[in-house]
Amino acid sequence: MIRQIGFLIFPDFQLLDATGPISTFEIGGRYGGDRYALSVLAAEAGPVISSAGASLNAVGIEDAPPLDTLIVSGGDGTRVAARDPAVLDFVRRMGVSARRVASVCSGTYVLAEAGLLDGRRATTHWSRAADFARRYPKVQLEADRIFIRDGTVWSSAGITAGIDLSLALVAEDLGEEIAQRTAQQLVVYRRRPGGQSQFSALLELERPGGRFGPLLAWARERLDEPLTVEQLAERAAMSPRNFARRFAEETGMTPARAVERLRIEAARERVEAGPEPIDQIALVSGFGDPERMRRAFVRAFGQPPQALRRAARR
Numbered sequence: 001m002i003r004q005i006g007f008l009i010f011p012d013f014q015l016l017d018a019t020g021p022i023s024t025f026e027i028g029g030r031y032g033g034d035r036y037a038l039s040v041l042a043a044e045a046g047p048v049i050s051s052a053g054a055s056l057n058a059v060g061i062e063d064a065p066p067l068d069t070l071i072v073s074g075g076d077g078t079r080v081a082a083r084d085p086a087v088l089d090f091v092r093r094m095g096v097s098a099r100r101v102a103s104v105c106s107g108t109y110v111l112a113e114a115g116l117l118d119g120r121r122a123t124t125h126w127s128r129a130a131d132f133a134r135r136y137p138k139v140q141l142e143a144d145r146i147f148i149r150d151g152t153v154w155s156s157a158g159i160t161a162g163i164d165l166s167l168a169l170v171a172e173d174l175g176e177e178i179a180q181r182t183a184q185q186l187v188v189y190r191r192r193p194g195g196q197s198q199f200s201a202l203l204e205l206e207r208p209g210g211r212f213g214p215l216l217a218w219a220r221e222r223l224d225e226p227l228t229v230e231q232l233a234e235r236a237a238m239s240p241r242n243f244a245r246r247f248a249e250e251t252g253m254t255p256a257r258a259v260e261r262l263r264i265e266a267a268r269e270r271v272e273a274g275p276e277p278i279d280q281i282a283l284v285s286g287f288g289d290p291e292r293m294r295r296a297f298v299r300a301f302g303q304p305p306q307a308l309r310r311a312a313r314r
Contacts, residue, residue, distance in 0.1 A: 001035070002034075002035060002036065002037050003035060003036050003037070003068040003069065003173060004036075004037050004039065004065050004066060004067045004068050004069075005025050005036050005037070005038050005039070005067070005068060005069045005071065006038075006039050006040075006041045006064055006065075006067045006069070006070045006071070006094075007021060007022055007038070007039070007040050007041065007071050007073065008041050008042070008061070008070060008071065008072045008073060008087070008090075008091070008107075008110075009040060009041070009042050009048050009050075009056060009058060009073050010042060010043065010048065010073075010075075010077040010078070010080065010081040010084075010087070011048060011049055011077050011080070012049070012050065012051045012075055012076045012077030012080075013048065013050050013051065013073045013074070013075040013077050014050065014051060014073060014074050014075030014076075014104075014105060014106075014159060015050040015051070015052045015054055016159050016160065016162070017073040017074045017075055017104040017105050017107065017158075017159060017162050018040070018050075018056065018073040018104075019056075020104075020159070020160060020162045020163045020166070021071050021104065021162045021163065021165070021166040022038060022040070023163075023186065024163055024166035024167060024170060024182060024186065025038055025166060025169075025170065026038060027182045027185050027186065028166075028167075028170035028173075028174060028178055028179065028182040029174075031174070031178050031181050031182060031185075032170075032173070032174035032178045035173070035174060037065070039059055039064065039065060040056050040057065040058045040059065041058055041059055041060075041061050041064050041070075042058035042059075042060065042061065043060070043061055043081075043084060043086050043087050043090075044058075044060055045058060045059055045060035045063065046058065050075070051075050051076050051077070061086065061087070061090040064090075066097070067094060067097070067098045068098060068099050068100075069098060069099060069100050069101070069102065069169065070091070070094040070098050070100075070101045070102070071101075071102045071103070071104065071107075071162075071166075072091065072101070072102070072103040072104070072107035072110045072111060073104055073105075073107050073162075074103070074104050074105025074106035074107040074108070074124075074125065074158065074159075074162075075105070075106065078106045078107060078109045078110055079109075081110055082109045082110050082112075082113040083113070087110065088110070088113055088114045091110055091111065091114040091116065092114045092115065092116070095114065095116045095152075095153070098152075099152065100152045100153070100154060100169070101116060101152065101153050101154070102153070102154035102155065102156070102165060102169065103122075103124075103154070103155045103156065104156050104158075104159075104161070104162035104165065105124065105125045105128075105156070105157065105158040105159060105161070105162065106124060106125055106128050106158075107155075108122055108123070108124040108128075108132065108155045109124070109128075109132065109135075111153065111155065112132070112135070112136040112139055116153055117136065117138075117139040117153065117155070118138040118139065119138060119139075119140070120139065120140065120150040120151065120153055121139075121140045121141075121142055121148050121150040122139050122140065122141060122142070122148055122150065122153070122155040123141065123142050123143060123145040123146075123147065123148045123155050123156065123157055124141070124143070124155065124157065124158075125157055125158035125159075126143060126157065126158070127158075129141060129143035129251075129252035129253075130249065130250060130251060130252040132252070133248070133249075133252040133253075134249065141252060141253075143251075143252045143253060145157065145300075146161045146164050146165075147161060147164055147165040147168065149168070154168075154169070160188075163186065163188055167179050167182060167183055167188075170182055210250050210251075211236075211246075211250070212236070212247060212250055212251065215232060215235055215236050216258065216262070218235060219232065219259060219262060220262050220266070223259075223262060223263050223266055223284070223285050223286040224283070224284055224285070224286050225286070227259045227286065229243065229244055229255050229256065232247075232255050232259075243255070259286075260296055261300075263285045263286045263287060263293075263296070264296055264297065264300050264301075266285045267281050267282070267285040267287065267293060267297075267305070268297075268301075268305075268308060270284075270285070271305045271308055271309050272308055272309060278290050278293070278305055278306070281293070281305070290305075293305065
């Protein structure tokens with residue numbers, strides 16, 4: 001069976017958001033026995049210029065073949081694409097007719113504007129997280145993930161994360177062995193070491209000119225303490241309610257989620273670094289017990305601490 005994979009672009013799209021997934025499916029399909037047919041799509045047929053100045057030739061969306069999978073690219077052009085009625089109508093139709101729909105980076109805005117992410121979990125580029133959370137409160141944004149699948153809808157973080165997403169899609173279609181061979185040909189990790197976090201939690205949560213950077217640094221040095229909303233609010237000299245609201249507006253996540261993210265990162269470093277007992281790591285990083293830490297690792301990385309330790313040793 002040949003699967004039709006469509007890549008939706010628009011003026012000022014991010015070039016690697018499109019070409020990274022295109023190359024992944026091209027190589028994966030070749031290893032899988034020519035199992036994919038690929039098409040680049042746009043609102044209007046013809047060359048579409050990326051933000052880098054290079055262009056891709058696209059088929060008009062009204063002439064698109066029946067798609068198995070639609071992947072929406074990101075880039076500065078999403079600001080316009082997410083307001084284009086023709087693009088949004090096409091994405092909504094694909095949400096019904098295609099087996100799955102995905103986005104790379106800020107392509108998540110197009111899926112959200114089309115209503116495909118309402119009530120679903122999703123991610124996007126870390127720099128867009130706070131803005132995205134304000135614009136689309138119905139979406140359960142998890143800003144610290146490389147990619148997320150929620151039912152038939154997938155989303156990924158920025159640029160190279162589109163390759164991680166595409167490798168997962170290839171694995172679902174053609175099996176883990178083909179995805180691994182594809183990753184080797186691309187000279188990338190099949191799964192990034194350390195799980196699915198975009199990068200340092202503290203860097204991710206801090207915003208230029210934001211007011212909570214010093215508070216987060218203070219909290220990271222005290223992860224074995226409760227670090228409740230009330231405690232953090234007192235440190236920030238704010239009421240708990242106002243603190244929780246302002247913190248979510250600035251960082252794109254709740255204080256409790258941010259503290260957990262700091263704990264997960266600290267715990268992961270210790271898990272991967274050596275033979276320190278898991279229950280001791282859970283204690284000093286503030287989880288209290290190994291089972292609570294295990295559940296947090298599975299949510300964040302898709303695997304428990306022991307699996308990350310084994311991968312680090314390999």
